[in-house]
Amino acid sequence: MDLIWQGMLEAFRLLIKGDREVIGIMLLSLEVSGAATLLSLLLGIPVGAFLALSNFSGRKLILGMVNTGMGMPPVVAGLLVSILLWRSGPLGFFRLLYTPSAMVIAQFSLAFPIVAGFTMAGIGQINPRLRMQIVALGASRWQMLLLLLREARLPLMAAVMAGFGAVISEVGASMMVGGNIKDQTRVLTTATVMETGKGNFSLAIALSIILLALVFAVNLTLTYIQQKRRPA
């Protein structure tokens, strides 16, 4: 108990006095995971919508891949991205390994299937006759897609929360492709692992609490938006 209490006090102290290093770690976490989530929304929503609305041979195989991707272990994603970005690897010439960009790529590969999967499920559960009704009301292809996304807004918000929650809390991939380099690629999770390893429990707890508070704040905001749009 004492350990947790001390940790919490330490966390407050670090935050209140605006510890440069901790703030930096926190901001980088937000930037990397925010960017990865944003990218996964930009690509995952259209792909998920396409998979939900189309019918082509091989669709089931892709659905299976997306669903598997939703449970992709971060270390596997980290390994794949490491191999791709390795100096002698196929994308090695970009020299991205051990940069925040590499972490964004790794986290994107985790969040993308989650967002695509949620979008697919969200649009898939809409009554197909409603699609016909929307067409009958005179919607163009794009108008219909937008209306369907609006209709699936609750699952889409859940997709954002699940995607962001997954990437900000993962450690394996960030550690592997980022390397936990001080002031460069150190994020809340990798820092927590390191501090725990060094026996700095109070700092580790402080970092964990900040992480939790961050996830909570983001989810609270999204939940609020999600519920507000619901007409009485």
Next chain:
Amino acid sequence: MTDFVLEAHDLLVEKGDKVLLDIAHLGVLRSEVLVVIGPNGAGKSTLLSVLGLLEKPTGGWLAFNGERLDSADLLPYRRRMAVVFQEPLLLDTTVRENVSLGLKLRHFPHDRIEEKVRLWLDKFNISHLAGRSGRTLSGGEAQRTSLARAMVLDPEVLFLDEPFSSLDQPTKESLLSDLKRILLDKRTTVVMVTQDREEARFFGDRVGVLLGGKLRQLDRTDVVFRSPASEDIAGFVGVENLIHGIVRSVEQGLLKIVVGDVVVEAVGSQGPGKKVLLTLRPEDIMLSKPGPSAGTSMRNHFRGIISEISDRGALWRITVDCGFPALAFITRQSGIEMGLSPGTDVVASFKATSVHVIESGG
């Protein structure tokens, strides 16, 4: 040339090796209410989807206001029509937003939308629900919203796909009369499909009978119900008196038809020996007490015994066994005056021209 808003030519819809729809020609007249009736699986909804440009037919083509439609870009034409389905299919938003949806998709200016939506919410008596979520409405309220959402678009053709079939009777009746009033007022061209004959009688200027994907009869509503073109149509439109017989002789267009032990006279073109089916509307049968003939022009008089009287308020439905069961309507007043009751001896009379003769398949 006839003024068709919408025409279908050589329409063919196949699914696998099954023919769902096979219609040589169907024209929808301007400002008419055309009701297509048929049993489940007759192809009614498919027909409506094809006419509403929601489903591509396997073969054939459509013309809108005389202009042949090119299937590449149907959106502009779709935007001149509206469809209301059996389920209200509202979006997860307010009633007002649902009703404005089609106008928004057509990029109407904001103030015009507001004005039109207010008008149509009012016409369907749902103004008080404007702010409510579409998902919290009763069946009747939701279907009113769906109808307002269609009518606000001033469609050149309104398609109705059994829009009342999931409503309870009182809700349905109030909506039917409101909708009829609105349609008469707007002179909207309507194509409605239903399996409910009463709705067809109530709404239809013309009625088409769809059986097994084929349009078997298309005529004025009273003609279809009075003179169904075949035995299966008669069966579906619900003719009360269906009598089997065989033509015995023909004299100057007047047929003598053997029905059991009696002979019925009717007007028709069938030859002797033909098996026929006679249809006769209950309101065309006159009942009287036996006695010296009143010397009417009616050629058919059959003495019989009342087997059943069913009291329908102002009307009595009376079944007379006169060699064949004949159902007649009589006002309650006359029934009481004549002292009719089950077992009473009566004479059922009807004109030869009241009998509609169909060649029987069997």
